[in-house]
Amino acid sequence: MAIVKMNKFTLLAFESQKYSLLEKLQNFENVEFAYLLDDEETSFNELKRNSESIEISEIEGELSKIKFGIDLLSEYSTKVGMIKSLKEGKKDVSYETLSEMVSKSNWRDIYAQLKEKENLINKNKSEISKLLSNIEELLPWANLDTPLLGLNSLKSSISFLGVIPQVFMESVRNELHESFQGYYAEVISENTREANLLMIFHKEEEELANALLKKYSFSKASLNYEGVPKEIIKGYKEKIDELKQSNNTVTGEIKNYAIHLEEFKMVYEYYENKLIRLKSMEKFLKSDKIIAMEGHYPSKSHDKFMEVLHHTLGEDYYIEFSEAEGDDAPTLLENNSVFSAFEPITAMYSIPRYKEIDPTPLFAPFYILFFGMMLSDAGYGILMLLATGFALSRFNLDKDMRKTVKMFLYLSVSTIVWGVLYGSYFGGAIKIPPVWMTPESDVGLLMLVSIAMGLIQIFVGLGIKAYILIRDGKPLAAFLDAGLWYFTLTGSIIWAVSALGSGESLNLSPQIVRVAGIITVISMILIILTHGRGEKSIGAKLGTGFYSLYGITGYVGDLVSYTRLAALGLATGFIGSAFNIMVGMLGKSIFAIIFAVIIFTFGHIFNLLINALGSYVHTSRLQYLEYFGKFYEGGGKAFEPLKFTSKYYNISKNNK
Incomplete structure (x- = not known):
């Protein structure tokens, strides 16, 4: 019932062996790497910072695609009840199984197909939204029984299609009757706030008509549609039904891909753990052939740590040990x-x-x-x-x-x-x-x-x-x-x-x-x-x-x-x-x-x-x-070793 005693180590190995070494140490789950300094006061001043930024960026991109697949397929997969989920918990899988599965998986092709289907759904939804907006714009004019663009082709007359506040309607009627000999005015639709009007005047009275409409806050409607409004609305609704049916069909196709959900989750675990290894390398220093790393591990795990190094590196490494000291050492609690x-x-x-x-x-x-x-x-x-x-x-x-x-x-x-x-x-x-x-x-x-x-x-x-x-x-x-x-x-x-x-x-x-x-x-x-x-x-x-x-x-x-x-x-x-x-x-x-x-x-x-x-x-x-x-003061740093993450599965360690 105490804080676990730690050893500090500094390790030099061949740069070509770092990937296999990190995979073994991740399986070991008892080594935390420290950020190795490369200033002139250290013995590593001739080494440069190890960088895996390109490969890290590539894997992060892959993970983004995999996460897309998981999120999309989760929407269409069979939901597991909370009680059943708690009973089952996370399934156990070895990292070797993950690696083998990823090598055989065609998840990228599945992702491309899913992305194409999602794009089609989004495109259809965008089109539906646009059509609904058009229908909403046309609904006030649904009772108009003449083609909209035809109103602009009159030879001796000029038409006005627009909205006037309801409070002015009586005044407009009176002034039309008093000021114009020949005109046509029709209320297409109205509510308590406004009236939607069609008005036609002789062209020689256009200036007088404009003055009248401006006086009563007339707002012209810009309806650039071909055909009669009611027929246009009907066509739009039929198109919306077609698009919805298309989306239903595509959704059904996506549901057939739900069998690949577990595959995507396993691929995610593989790449996520690979990403963790690559990011840990950024704490290292290297030359063209040598990699230098520093870190801590529990003293009681010394024999197992050395076994991992010997099994992975053979005799081709140099290592120094010392007892961890100071507040920079990580803290691992061990209690009953x-x-x-x-x-x-x-x-x-x-x-x-x-x-x-x-x-x-x-x-x-x-x-x-x-x-x-x-x-x-x-x-x-x-x-x-x-x-x-x-x-x-x-x-x-x-x-x-x-x-x-x-x-x-x-x-x-x-x-x-x-x-x-x-x-x-x-x-x-x-x-x-x-x-x-x-x-x-x-x-x-x-x-x-x-x-x-x-x-x-x-x-x-x-x-x-x-x-x-x-x-x-x-x-x-x-x-x-x-x-x-x-x-x-x-x-x-x-x-x-x-x-x-x-x-x-x-x-x-x-x-x-x-x-x-x-x-x-x-x-x-x-x-x-x-x-x-x-x-x-x-x-x-x-x-x-x-x-x-x-x-x-x-x-x-x-x-x-x-x-x-x-x-x-x-x-x-x-x-x-x-x-x-x-x-x-x-x-x-x-x-x-x-x-x-x-x-x-x-x-x-x-x-x-x-x-x-x-x-x-x-x-x-x-x-x-x-x-x-x-x-008690606290302020320590928890021991966070390189280990497997387990978001969807419990990745079991290989003890061989």
Whole structure:
């Protein structure tokens, strides 16, 4: 249960062997390459940066085509249900199988055919959109029974086709009647806002007609169509039907290609993993014949690493080893089955530096304890236990998802225990006496227990800080920076308990209280005098010391934060009880019973989900702010070895 020890290596090999070497190392999945420097201060200043940009660009282009095929075929393939998908999980396939399949696949021809069909569909859709737009433009003129272009070929007359606001129509009619001897005006269609008109005048009255139309905001319609509008619309609709039928036919043809979906996914995995290898080469340096690389691997895998090199390169390589050191070394966490489930919580905050302590096993017990205390309902815990147990036993989950589900499995056990202690089963729906106490009746005791648990975790955090300082050869700093806070906080608590009149109930004698007060004062003075020891001037030393002592208010705030353990536990019980009260008020008719079952089921599921989320968030907050702040910094770089990706398949390693 620690950070895995790493070795650092520098390897020189023949440039012609790099492809086969990287393929073997990707299968090994335990080597992370570092970006090798090529400046004048290194021994590689005569080598140049290895670049595979052309081949990378080509493969990225291939992947773009493959992704197109996957996306298109996925639309037309048979959908697998979520439950079935979780049960089946990702299929296992070896990289050798992928390579062999790709060499035989004609996926490029299939892609070209699919692309052609998609282009045809898009072309048809674009044409349909254009025709619909034309129909929309022609619909107001559908009642016009004369060819549109014929209106422009009148010899002695001039026609106007356009729109006038409805509010002007009466005025237009009156002025037409008064001002023109011979004219023709027809309302083709109209609505409450506007009227679509056809008007014909003698050519000698064109100027007068234009003035009239301009006066009443006439908007000319530009309809460059041949034929009668109704017939044009009919033809367009028939064309749209033809295009839709064409698309249906092409869609049916694409569905026949769905059998190639898995083939495309396998091709994708092959090229994606090849791309990863090529991109890793950009960290290398090379000459015409030599390739130089540097990186890290777990020390425990040394023999296997050397076996891979010897099997791939024979004796034609040079390698140097050293023990990894410094914060540049990557961090790989290694914990047992229980604690490893909580590694995502650590990663969500920050990966520890290589030489730092792994906080996962140090916070996981508190996390389990606190989560259960916040959710604190045995009924909810049993539901979580059954759900997570079913998922782990029946679903083929990937590694990260399995960790998360296992974490909630362990949290469900804690929830059951606290529920039994509180006597809480679905918010009191099941009446079983508590083993310890009833939270809503013993709020004061619950708050004290919450603060006590917080104090324990804070003291453990200070103890870890002291251990780290002693480990690093700083025992005096351990006493000054952690030990003095133990004395200060302990003495302050004893004095505060006595001042509040609770000393007698705890059998605290006046002598103990007096000694505690003296120790507290001495510890505070030492904090003021020593916590600024890194400063140069006396004023700065004292100022830093006083500021450090002021940090006692932070400890008080931390202890208050732990009252959320009680608050969220009470909230879970109160919300659950509220749903139970609602159910009890519904009566005993058949409809009331059905409604009661619905309210009970969905109400308690809602309460479980919302308070499980709250417990997860607030438990994480207590670890990150109140606990980690005592001893943990983070800021490390996770170990990310060259390995196979598994987007669609689990690529199994070849152990030969």
